[in-house]
Amino acid sequence: MKKYEGLRVLYVGSHPLFTEGASAVHMMKMCQAMANLGIDVECVLPGRVNKERLFSYYDIKTPFRVASIALSGGLARRPLHGFLSSLYACGKKEEFDLVITRDLVFAWFATKVFGVPTVYDAHHPPVNWAAERTIASFSRSKSLLGMSFNSRGLHDIYFCLGMTGQNPVVAPNGFEQEAFEGEHDISSLRERLGLPIEKKIVCYCGNTYRGRGLEILVRAAAQMPEVEFLIVGGSERDNALWREMERQEGLANFRIEGFVRQQEVASYLLASDILVMPYSSRVTIRDGTEAGKFTSPLKLFEYMAAGKPIVATGVPSVLEILRPGENSVVTPPDNAVEFIRALELVLADPELCARISEGARSDAAEYTWEKRVESIISGACGSSV
Secondary structure (H helix, E strand, O other), X not given: OOOOOOOEEEEEOOOOOOOOOOHHHHHHHHHHHHHHOOOEEEEEEEOOOOHHHHHHHOOOOXXXXXXXXXXXXXXXXXXHHHHHXXXXXXXXXXXXXXXXXXXXXXXXXXXXXXXXXXXXXEOOOOOOHHHHHHHHHHOOOOOEEEEEEXXXXXXXXXXXXXXXXXXXXXXXXXXXXXXXXXXXXXXXXXXXXXOOOOOEEEEXXXXXXXXXXXXXXXXXXXXXXXXXXXXXXXXXXXXXXXXHHHHHHOOOOEEEEEOOOHHHHHHHHHOOXXXXXXXXXXXXOOOOOEOOOOOOOHHHHHHHHHOOOEEEEOOHHHHOOOOEOOOEXXXXXXXXXXXXXXXXXXXXXXXXXXXXXXXXXXXXXXXXXXXXXXXXXXXXXXXXX
């Protein structure tokens, strides 16, 4: 019998599907992890959703039920989805034990109006005064079973605002373990992906807007022509800046792959020699909010699972996970000289390479999506389930 067999969870998602962002990946992998644990999960999504396309796009291997609420576009889409989803949840209260959601509007209506047992899964601080007041209001609701936070830094931000609710739990993001299991032939992966077979490859995976430190990688590529620098991810609009810098520098060893489907990410990481996160001290999320204290990037856990040496900058939320010298090499943010020196050190020291690679792979076992689900249910819900 699976650990949570018999538990019934409604997951209310609100982020747009089939985009380049990580939020939709997060909610699909959370639902799959719940299904893997034996939970009877239903995912409520905005818009008309083709389930077959959805599961194929996000590489979902353990199916779960999907309910879609048809909506038009525009600024009202997300709050309207939150309200309509709360009506849906209210009407089905007898069919599930709890709801997990990142949707602020849903959480307010569900807990304050309809008495739906809810766990609010926070991933960023309140974006404005209205959001702060909304969270403060439902954080005291008896129907709020708990709040989860994707980093210790985010928990502390909410704690200082006096609104962590009851049963707060820190649950960092995760990775899909199956994608990194088994033996992987690097030459075969590189041949399939069109990557150079013989060169060392330094790979960055993720968003590419400003604040991610990619200018350090451009500089590194200019100083290390024998190494291939690979950028996986980002929109074409964001990548245009780095393509122009690549052109101006005349770089032949700086490759921007652009956005790839989630199921291909592991292949690029496994085909590389070093995985990097050169975040600046003012790293932001998409809306421009500085995120160094609270971000929990999916790529960090995928990097660790890949069992490759990681070179990163020491922004606070990353240092909640990385252990310098044990599962990574960490340098100060905004210091290209130190970052390039760290790359050269890792490339030149096989013993260091092996030690931090094994440390990262070993630590990754604590950051699967299933572990995250278990933390939220056992921590935030306590004895309620």
